[in-house]
Amino acid sequence: MQKWSIDMKKKPELLCPAGDMEKLKMAVLYGADAVYLAGTSFGMRSFTGNFTAEELPEAVRFAHSHGVRVHAAVNTMPRNNEAAQLPEYLRSLDAAGVDALILADLGVFTMAGKFAPNCERHVSTQQSIGNYACAQAWYDLGAQRVVLARELSLAEIREIREKTPPQLEIETFCHGAMCVSYSGRCLLSNYMTGRDSNRGACAQPCRYQYALMEEKRPGEYFPVFEDEKGTYIMNSRDMCMIDHLDDILDAGIDCLKIEGRAKSAYYAAIVTGAYRHVLDDVASGRTPDPVWRDEVEHVSHRHYSTGFYYGQPGQYTESSRYLREWQICAVVESCDEAGNAILSLRNKFRTGDVTELVGPDFRPMHWTVGAMEDLDGVPLPEPRTPQMRFRAKLPCRVPVYSFVRHAVELSAT
Secondary structure: OOOOOHHHOOOOEEEEEOOOHHHHHHHHHOOOOEEEEOEOOOOOOOOOOOEOOOHHHHHHHHHHHOOOEEEEEEOOOOOHHHHOOHHHHHHHHHHHOOOEEEEOOHHHHHHHHHHOOOOEEEEOHHHOEOOHHHHHHHHHHOOOEEEEOOOOOHHHHHHHHHOOOOOOEEEEEEEEOOOOOEOOEOOHHHHHHOOOHHHOOOOOHHHOOOEEEOOOOOOOEEEOOOEOOEOOOOOOOEEEOHHHHHHHHHOOOOEEEEOOOOOOHHHHHHHHHHHHHHHHHHHOOOOOOHHHHHHHHHOOEOOEEOOOOOOOOOOOOOOOOOEOOEEEEEEEEEEOOOOEEEEEEOOOOOOOOEEEEEEOOEEEEEEEOOOEEEOOOOEOOOOOOOOOEEEEEOOOOOOOOOEEEEEHHHHHO
């Protein structure tokens, strides 16, 4: 069997989140090589917009028209009463032209081979693939790609790459939120007691009774419980590997995945654009332009870490707050050569504000907001109605789906 070698190193595919049609278009236009989405069933993000049976073919057509692949997540673990729905659903994904399916359940994986024969089969991180033997087993079953467990170090990933066929593609996460349970594995027992639940020594801390106490309310205890939307107790730092893409290339990873189907369209655009520019520079041997690296600081995020790539990330307890230093004001819907634009409002701003313009494939630029007017020509010093459309004169022509944004402190005045 041919083995991977450093001479086979190539630029990884950049796979970006598409929680709904607007997010898909943002990811595509800001530089994704591929997007991942889900229909209204069998996906792990129930609270994103997702795609109806009517929207999915349109999404695939838009992506393909820009040379972008579409991966559909079918990565839940179905129960008996759901299994009967899968053949028709898989056929619909195949008919829509989806390029690959992200699968977690072995039964669904097998059914996908039968009912969606034109789709590649990728094995989800929910399978917790943590060694080369497991990766090889999925390849032998027909997988074209495996999404590795997030607990792995770069050294472990490199070993998996070296000990599996080069035809088997390897995908890893490079950016986004990380939960207490990584890749479907519970880490709570290991963290609290030192007993590893993944090695048969679970102390079952999930069965303990817990209460929360806020530091400014000593003695007031709040019960911990879960509703239909989940629990919101334990937080971690977000992963960010944008400063280490040279190591990613050296490890032989075929695809870098940005987490965030439930995040905003602005997040999908800005993070995609940042990684697109830095990845292209690193792969070409150029020094990355720091302006693009800085873009990942312009979206809402928790404090960043490198996950498990360089060892245990440790527990971060200083703050669980999201950092939100920038706010989107408006989205550009059209713009002519002279900069005459129609925009859609997202948050209030006014004439005289110092803002930034940022968009597909151009560096952020400062813009002091000039005169604005509604579509009837009535002066509009401060647009206020969410989603309202209005006119403004921008400093130059900018692409559709560019953003106007400003520092958060401006919006507080």
